[in-house]
Amino acid sequence: MGWIERIIEDRGGEVSFAEFMELALYDPDHGYYSGSEPRYGRRGDFLTAPTASLWYARVLAGFLTRLAGGTGPVTFVDLAAGDGSLLAGVSEALGERGADVLIRRVAVERSPAMRGRLARRLQGTADVVTDLWEAKQPSGPVVVHASELYDALPVERVIAGNDELNELWVAVVDGSLGWKQRPARENVAGYFSEHRVKLDPGQVAEACLSAQDVHGRHLQWAGDDALVLILDYGYEARRLYDARGRGQGSLACFHRHQLSRDPLESPGEQDITAHVNWDDIRMVAREGGWHEIGLWPLAEFLIRAGLAEVAEAFDLGMEAPMNARTIRERQEIKRLLDPEGMGSDLKMLIQGRGRLAALSSQLRCMQNSEENATKRGR
Ligand SMILES: C[S@@+](CC[C@H](N)C(=O)[O-])C[C@H]1O[C@@H](n2cnc3c(N)ncnc32)[C@H](O)[C@@H]1O
Structure with a gap:
């Protein structure tokens, strides 16, 4: 089992996506941004x-x-x-x-x-x-x-159902990381109402x-x-949450200038942004x-x-x-x-x-x- 799986196990076997992202990027020992060398720049994973x-x-x-x-x-x-x-x-x-x-x-x-x-x-x-x-x-x-x-x-991640909103949590199943859906908590659902956003069924989105x-x-x-x-x-909410443009959300991961959409891959080794x-x-x-x-x-x-x-x-x-x-x-x-x-x-x-x-x-x-x-x- 890897370092992040052990931490998640200690926290009851599942964490919200924001908690996972916090660990993957900022864990003091293993987080992507905690290393002694900068991860970005000409010799890094991406340019700013x-x-x-x-x-x-x-x-x-x-x-x-x-x-x-x-x-x-x-x-x-x-x-x-x-x-x-x-x-x-x-x-x-x-x-x-x-x-x-x-x-x-x-x-x-x-x-x-x-x-x-x-x-x-x-x-x-x-x-x-x-x-x-x-x-x-x-x-x-x-x-x-x-x-x-x-x-x-760190952002929370959700997936819309026909009439309900679910959060995508990260769980450890048989020693490996996987996704687990849970009904959206009030503050997460409230974020989308505050921005007057109605997601299409099946749409994935992030909320900071x-x-x-x-x-x-x-x-x-x-x-x-x-x-x-x-x-x-970034985008204004109207465009950020437009299913035609970003139906699977805006989450992006970078390693050696390669884009990936799977944040669960190699935690601590790739950047995760939304x-x-x-x-x-x-x-x-x-x-x-x-x-x-x-x-x-x-x-x-x-x-x-x-x-x-x-x-x-x-x-x-x-x-x-x-x-x-x-x-x-x-x-x-x-x-x-x-x-x-x-x-x-x-x-x-x-x-x-x-x-x-x-x-x-x-x-x-x-x-x-x-x-x-x-x-x-x-
Ligand atoms: C993508 S890098 C950007 C670095 C630099 N601003 C640039 O554009 O080259 C993100 C940086 O933000 C830092 N960071 C993340 N959250 C922060 C916070 N709440 N306060 C201060 N720094 C933060 C990380 O440690 C990391 O060094």
Whole structure:
């Protein structure tokens, strides 16, 4: 019997899917995210935007510079900071301007091994904490960023019958993992009613019951002069639970860049994710008086946030010569813009309050280098 089967046996032989996912990803000894090496990145099982290309951090650094120009230096928080690629990349891109742009950097990471790695990589330039509320609340403007945090939160899994909703639990049968159906608990059924979702018979779906609480705590910490940038895979409830698009749910597992739909295979050895229901994130923000600045595919966000200007600053503008460096850098940018991949599948949701919300509304005006060149009279 494997490690997870033994734990499930100890808990009575069956656990809800969220409990199983919590163990498979975060068990301190065997969980996928508990190992000493990061599981994502170029040599890992899958790429995230910050690990795919330095250009993600470069564009964010440019965007932060513009915001700080309006408010003074901001506190910058990276939630689920992982291996520190984003914070290290932002610091590198800011260079000597760093102190004018960022007054404080905070890395929030649940995995102790990754916190150790963050502390070593960031060398005292950032507070490294397990939970955002361990960090001192900011008295000035704050930008909170999260890449692929919310799709890594454990979810419950359900299957609809003709008139009833059942949960899919994970049970140990004859020493092996299998599925077991149980009538949906009130909070699980309530999640779908809250979102006015009626699943078709036979449809499988996931529900992240913690997303609203987790996001609410982050917003509360951030205060009233803040911007929150959430980069993740997700849909609004209407599309997420549309049987024609995702009749078998959105759960996906990754190992060595291979996609699998079987979360019970090799627990602890593969990533398990489920798409974010953007309406969860929006509901909490609306209740807290936050404004939505936009929800854009990653490629569109990068262009709105000033990719063209940053590329020009790196001598990669339209007139840049074709040489090994410019070709390499353009390939790095293309990774993030790929319309068949990250560029369209990952979405950036931005919510704001106070001065930072006002300053960020400029993102709503599409800018491109041609318009800017015209503005500069070229
Ligand atoms: C898919 S990785 C993303 C890492 C990084 N943000 C990136 O995009 O490269 C997910 C990370 O979230 C961390 N994590 C999961 N739940 C968390 C939580 N509640 N608070 C902080 N970190 C969390 C995991 O330990 C893991 O390092």
